[in-house]
Amino acid sequence: MSEPIVRGWCPGALRPMASGDGLVVRVRPRFARLTAAQVLGLCALADRYGDGGLELTNRANLQIYGVAEADHAALIEGLAGLGLLDADAAVEGRRNVLISPFWQEDDLTVRLVAALYDALLDLPKLPPKVGFAVDTGEAPMLARDPADFRFERSDAGLILRADGAAKGRVVSEAQAIPALIELAQLFNDTRTPEQRRVRDWVAELPDDWQRATPLPSSPRIQPGEQGAFAAPFGRIEVADLVSLLTHSDAQAIRVTPWRMLLVEGNCPDAHPGLVTDPADPLLTTSACRGAPACPQGTVETRQLARALAPHVPDLHVSGCAKGCARVTSAAVTIVGRDGLYDVVQQGCAWDAPSLSGLTAADLSAHFKGRT
Ligand code: SF4
Structure with a gap:
C-alpha cells in the first residue's frame, strides 16, 4: 500500500489543487457569509463547471470539485463577478479566518x-x-x-x-x-x-x-436551531441548496466550520438533502469522498457510510489512512486499503486495525448483524 500524500497546504480559487476527478476550487466567503444572489450564482457555477455539489470545509469554506483545467478560467471569472474572489493568490492563501457565525x-x-x-x-x-x-x-x-x-x-x-x-x-x-x-x-x-x-x-x-482565561465556550448549535441546516458529510447538492433558497425568504446564508449552514431569514423546518433532526445518525458519521473521486482512495465511502450509520454510532469511513474527513478518534473507523476495508476500534484512520481485508458486504453483515 502506498502512503497517503500529505500536501501541507489548502487549495484556493486562484490556486486550486488537483484531485482524482479534476481541480478542487475553494471559495472563501468574506465574513463567512454569502448573499442569496451569491449562493444562487455559486450554485450555477458549481453545476456548470463542477460535479454538481458544494462541500463545506472545517474552515467554513466551500469547495467545488471536479473542475476541468480548461474550465478554471471561466469559473474564476464567474467567481469574480459574484464578488467571491481575492485580489491575488497571496491574499487568498493567507485569508484563513474563522469567524463566530452569529x-x-x-x-x-x-x-x-x-x-x-x-x-x-x-x-x-x-x-x-x-x-x-x-x-x-x-x-x-x-x-x-x-x-x-x-x-x-x-x-x-x-x-x-x-x-x-x-x-x-x-x-x-x-x-x-x-x-x-x-x-x-x-x-x-x-x-x-x-x-x-x-x-x-x-x-x-x-x-x-498567558495572562487571561477565555470565557467558557457556549454549546454548539444543533441542526434545526436558528436556521441551521446540516450537510451530511459536508456535501450539499446544488439542486437542494437552490431549492432551499427558493422555498424560503433567505437573504443570505452563513457558513460554519461544523458542516452546517445558517439561513438568514424565514426558512422551512426541514428540507430534502439537509439534516435538521439533531438525532439523525448521519450527524455522527464522517466520510471522505473516497474512490474514484480521490486518487488516493481505493474504496467507495459515502454510500457505505449511509448504509451503516443507523447501526454504528460514531462512525468514520475513510478512503485511505490519511483520514481527511476526521482527525479525531471515532468509535469505529473503516479504512480503505488496496480495494478492501480495515476496521479500527476507538482510533483514527492511521491506527492499527482490529479487522482487515473486508468487503462492503462483510462490513454490512458484521455491523448490521449486531444491532
Ligand atoms: S482520506 Fe479520503 S479524501 Fe483523504 S486522501 Fe484518503 S481517500 Fe482521499
Whole structure:
C-alpha cells in the first residue's frame, strides 16, 4: 500500500489543487457569509463547471470539485463577478479566518475581521495551514475548530490567545492587530522547521502572552436551531441548496466550520438533502469522498457510510489512512486499503486495525448483524 500524500497546504480559487476527478476550487466567503444572489450564482457555477455539489470545509469554506483545467478560467471569472474572489493568490492563501457565525453588523467581531483582512499582507509569511479565529461573540464557539491565533473574550475583555495555551493576552481593539503581528512574528522567529502549527510550538510561549482565561465556550448549535441546516458529510447538492433558497425568504446564508449552514431569514423546518433532526445518525458519521473521486482512495465511502450509520454510532469511513474527513478518534473507523476495508476500534484512520481485508458486504453483515 502506498502512503497517503500529505500536501501541507489548502487549495484556493486562484490556486486550486488537483484531485482524482479534476481541480478542487475553494471559495472563501468574506465574513463567512454569502448573499442569496451569491449562493444562487455559486450554485450555477458549481453545476456548470463542477460535479454538481458544494462541500463545506472545517474552515467554513466551500469547495467545488471536479473542475476541468480548461474550465478554471471561466469559473474564476464567474467567481469574480459574484464578488467571491481575492485580489491575488497571496491574499487568498493567507485569508484563513474563522469567524463566530452569529456576528451582527459592525459589532466587535466584524470590526476585527475587517481589520485582519486589511492586515493580511502585514503579517509575516506563516506556514501554509496557519489560520486565525475571531471568536468574539458573547462566548467562544470555535475553540474546537482549527485556528492558530484566536481572538476571544475574557472577564478582562478582548484577548489574543495562541492555540494550545490555556490563557491569552488582554488587548484593546486598537492593539489587536499589532499584537497579532507581534505574536505571529514571535512564532516565526522561534519555531523549529518541524513546528508548523502554533500548538506544536506553544510550550515556548512566554508568560506575558498567558495572562487571561477565555470565557467558557457556549454549546454548539444543533441542526434545526436558528436556521441551521446540516450537510451530511459536508456535501450539499446544488439542486437542494437552490431549492432551499427558493422555498424560503433567505437573504443570505452563513457558513460554519461544523458542516452546517445558517439561513438568514424565514426558512422551512426541514428540507430534502439537509439534516435538521439533531438525532439523525448521519450527524455522527464522517466520510471522505473516497474512490474514484480521490486518487488516493481505493474504496467507495459515502454510500457505505449511509448504509451503516443507523447501526454504528460514531462512525468514520475513510478512503485511505490519511483520514481527511476526521482527525479525531471515532468509535469505529473503516479504512480503505488496496480495494478492501480495515476496521479500527476507538482510533483514527492511521491506527492499527482490529479487522482487515473486508468487503462492503462483510462490513454490512458484521455491523448490521449486531444491532
Ligand atoms: S482520506 Fe479520503 S479524501 Fe483523504 S486522501 Fe484518503 S481517500 Fe482521499
